[in-house]
Amino acid sequence: MSEITITPLGAGQDVGRSCILVTIGGKNLMLDCGMHMGFNDDRRFPDFTFITREGRLTEHLDCVIISHFHLDHCGALPYMSEMVGYDGPIYMTHPTKAICPILLEDFRKITVDKKGETNFFTSEMIKTCMKKVKAVNLHEVIQVDDELEIKAYYAGHVLGAAMFHIRVGQQSLVYTGDYNMTPDRHLGAAWIDKCRPDLLITESTYATTIRESKRCRERDFLKKVHDCVENGGKVLIPVFALGRAQELCILLETYWERMNLNIPIYFSLGLTEKANHYYKLFISWTSQKIKQTFVQRNMFEFKHIKPFDRSYIENPGPMVVFATPGMLHAGLSLQVFKKWAPSEQNMVIMPGYCVAGTVGHKVLNGAKKIEIENKQFVEVKLKVEYMSFSAHADAKGIMQLISWCEPKNVLLVHGEAAKMDFLKTKIQQEFGIECFKPANGETVTIETQHNIPVDISLNLLKREASLKGLDVPDPKKARILQGALVMRGNLQLVDPDEALRDLGIKEHNLRFTSTLCIDEAGPAQKLTEKIYMLCKNHMTDQQTQIGSDGSISVSDVMVTTSGEDDDPKSVLVTWSHQDEELGSMLMNILRSELPIVTD
């Protein structure tokens, strides 16, 4: 019996700072290495001292896997690899490898340059860290070392998001990262095959929600934006540079074109523009529809959406602005929010999840007066709308994924504890499998049981098939295999005689001959016939025959009768040790049915 142990350093009954340690088949892996948006102190990063109190992590970890580029999944990576110390391989997909350093650099700038923090990772560290990254392609089986292999599946959530199947020998697990089971305007849906892992580690952001159709949400969103600008209001949509921003841009772009609107739409310069380039170059990671039409028209070349300039904040008249970051915790979106919040005409649409502690979270909770750094207060009069556009699987989607890959155990991360409980019960009821939800720092051990692989000689296997007279194996009929399992360094299942010969063992040939004296007159042949009938009647399942020399064979047991006509006859029963059961049974029959002469 072997086991898999899992310890979340982050994302255990929480959203943010995803970092899960896994030991499988003697290999140690770190799944994601994220930061927490809600904290500005030590709690921002996972507590790596859990792995080792001192020294570098390299010798304690076989590899690190990053599921996608969101900072709560990769934000602590340079800290971990450069400041704590890790030189082993880091795996992520090509788009993640491309976009991740940009977001890290952006994060660093906000933290160090704007907030003036010291003791933070530098640009140089991000670069050295990214040099340790190995890019993976979807479905490519990567051999991390001789035993550990990983394979990425499409996860939908954002550009380049992947789920990872990790296998050591027969033990395997799937880590989903964040995923989305419904295709949206720019990305496809997550997919996995029936890989039957021992464990599925799944996110559970929307563990209790079953969301109405995407179409409704989109219509709702467009209507709200349209109503607001028609009344001369300004709409602020705080987004993260990559992901929802592109989906909403496509949505607004097509709506504007259809409705023939000319109210300006802006997106913040720099990041978002650059982001669109990534989408253009990584088209193969987007949705089917975009892939099919990109030659004629690249969906990420927008006609109506123009770059934003800071001075436009003061512009009169209606407009729609996409600004980063998405949780209103810093940067341009916060700046725009400060200016626009006091007007009732305006509107802010929060298209995604906001971590507790951020301005976005407070706004969503209906705070009317919000402190924005250094005792600066802002009155919130504008309309606040929450639209769940963040691409996470809902309860239905999570259940669907479980039924696709058929895991033997499920472990929930990246969600709130109370919601996890609900989903946990549901999973246990519906699938009858174990479900875990460890908190940060809590270790779960999962026992796994597997068949033992053995080499079988083809001769033996083919003989078993032919014995049954089956050309085509019939899966409904059980076949019985008799072989010798030889352990000589490896395990081999071979024909028993062959195995004994190979090992130089000679079988001992043990034979029995029992003589019965029967008091019966008449020719010996008559007695033979009588015994023949006895055998036939009592042992219907054996092959019974009379040979030309007058001997009876019951399967491999021989019976010979001899004696003169008038004398008692002697009956010789001969069998070998292999037929002991049959031989002794035959003896008992003869002894009870025939008149035996005793001395």
Place this chain on the structure above:
Amino acid sequence: MSALHYPVHWLQRRDLLYRPNIADWQVGIAISNTSILCLPFITQYTGFRGEISCTDPTLQIGKLYMRELVTYIERVPRTKSCSRWKKADILKNLPLPLREAVNPTSWRKCYTLQDIDACMSRVQVMGFNEKKSVFGSLTVTCCSSGYSLGSCNWIIHSEYEKICYISATSTLTTHPKPIDQAPLRNSNVVILSSLTQTPLTNPDSMIGEFCVNAAVTIKNGGNVLVPCYPSGVTYDLFECLSGHLDSCGLSTVPLYFISPISDSTLAYSNIFAEWLSTSKQSKVYLPEPPFPHAELLSLGRLKQFTNIHDVQNDFKCPCVVFTGHPSLRIGDVIHFIELWGKSSANTIIFTEPDFPYLDALGPFQPLQMRVCYCPIDTSLSFSQANKLLKDIRPQHLVVPESYLTPPTSVTQRPDLVINADLSPMSYKQGDVITLPVKRKFECIEIDPKLAATLEPIEVKPGSAITMVNATLVVRDNKYVLQPLNPEDKLAKPFKPRTYIYGTINCKTFVDLLAKQGISDVKLEETEEKAIIELPNDDILIQVENGSTHIMCGGDESVRVKIRDALLQCLQKL
């Protein structure tokens, strides 16, 4: 040769169609952009029902190649088709090369656009190093061959055997992801094909020559015509030529790329980052397009047109035109030969090695146009192939017959062969060969419940053995041994057999008999034989080396006692 013969020519080059029972094939594999060209013939016209796998770039670009071919052919529809010449008695009187055509009655008309879509919808996409299970008994993977976008070598392996098919492969550094050699190592059989068609020229120097010839022509006020395919080496030509023209101060010379699918192939070249060389890939991370032709396109130095009629408006000479088809029998290239053929200032440069250029030009003679032949074939040369084989060391090697002797044109070059050290097996068109792979073992799994009941006995130091009687479950060609069901134990064919072995120590045996209460024993021992007599019970036991015979009367209880005593002297499995 008329245009219609063109695809058939392809069929003859590819060995795919020559298996008689193609409808029974269960798996088919497509290799690279050009070798996928005859796929619609198989899927749409043979009853083939198997699966087809290829990489994503092969699927997308292969589809574009097919569409180009069909568009070109459909532009010149034929109302008449003549087939009587194919009769053997007429055929033998026709001039070469028709006279030597192989089985012309099997030549087909080209497929249609509908065929392409129907065919491609059946193809399953695979990534490099993705393991694809075929009926549970085989695993198929593909690994980069470095020849073109998504081109790959195929590895078919079972638990214990491995067969590699090495197709169009390149060890040169161009735009595709470099060749991945590691998966090809330790194989039982390697099938090697698609070596260079121009063993006498070096692709690097040819590309240099191509650039120089083009630049010289332009300097002298002439135009350059390059018959080419719409992808592959053409991307490298754009890159090298634009660079060379820059260095010659000819940056203003326009490059025209004309093909019904020019827009698609250029667009697709930008989005296959995963399938590109590291240097091209790293550009995408910036994010910039991987190929310089994207910038040339946005600067207007490279102009793409899907139709020759669109070119007229802003056609500036002197210029370089890249267009198809390299056979010179179909496509826009014909118009340009007609247009420029009469002036010796112009140059036509052949870079594709697939067609003999002099034959291709035949119908256009007499031509004043300068003709250059700079074939660029990046596939393995003989020395590269021998070097690769030395590295991957297959147990057996299978190659086309023609690789074992130098090409007919250069018999004085004994180095242009596959190294005979590996004693390769050879095949020729139409052969069916049996690969020397002998399977001995298969993988089977033992259920842990069954395993727990097994008690191996160490019979020799380091060797243990145990007998297994179990239910064999076969599902998806995977074998699993499970504990016997109780009812199976009673079923007829089941006869658990015990194996006994060892030598009998007669003294011990007699002592054991005594313990059973049989003490009246007479023992007679000689070198090779012992006879034990129990006069009371009228029993005789003969013990020889390797066998024992117990002869007794009808009293079972005594016999059982003797049996048990004897078995205690032996080991049992």
